[in-house]
Amino acid sequence: MNKNDRQQLEKRLKADPDVQAFMKRTGMFVPGIYVIPEVREVTPGHLVRSGHSSAYDVNFGYKTGAGAVVLLREGKTGNTITGVEGHKILYMPTTEAIKRREVDVDELALFESLGTCFGRRPVEFKPELREEHRTERSM
Numbered sequence: 001m002n003k004n005d006r007q008q009l010e011k012r013l014k015a016d017p018d019v020q021a022f023m024k025r026t027g028m029f030v031p032g033i034y035v036i037p038e039v040r041e042v043t044p045g046h047l048v049r050s051g052h053s054s055a056y057d058v059n060f061g062y063k064t065g066a067g068a069v070v071l072l073r074e075g076k077t078g079n080t081i082t083g084v085e086g087h088k089i090l091y092m093p094t095t096e097a098i099k100r101r102e103v104d105v106d107e108l109a110l111f112e113s114l115g116t117c118f119g120r121r122p123v124e125f126k127p128e129l130r131e132e133h134r135t136e137r138s139m
Contacts, residue, residue, distance in 0.1 A: 003041055006039050006040070009039050010036065010039050013036040013037065013039070014035070014036055019036055020035060023037070060083075063081075063083070063084040064081040064082075064083070064084065066084070067081040067084045067090075067091070068081050070089055071089065071091060076091075078095070079091040079092065080092055080093075080094045080097035080098075082097070108120075108123070109123040109124065109125035110127075112125065113125040
């Protein structure tokens with residue numbers, strides 16, 4: 001998000017009476033100081049902690065960011081973009097996207113075999129290879 005995006009978002013938030021009601025309802029409203037949620041400009045590069053961005057990462061970020069702008073223009077808030085496929089913008093409620101999901105401990109061995117440390121003694125990964133035929137792309 002750049003400065004212009006931030007300013008446009010702040011302008012829309014200030015113009016929406018539901019936002020001020022939300023701020024009051026949640027106890028975050030401070031007259032003249034904190035009347036809308038804080039909006040910040042962020043440079044994602046410094047947030048990446050898992051290594052260099054791949055072309056896939058950059059493209060996915062570009063698509064999902066553009067998809068998020070389209071959703072906001074349509075008045076759809078509280079959602080997380082999960083993908084963009086052609087003209088389809090795929091999304092789900094953020095409350096669903098951030099639900100805690102358990103990790104399959106057996107799968108950790110795959111990543112440990114590639115050098116990722118999870119703070120435990122690495123377990124040997126013994127893959128079972130099976131060819132699968134799918135008609136749809138999944139990710």
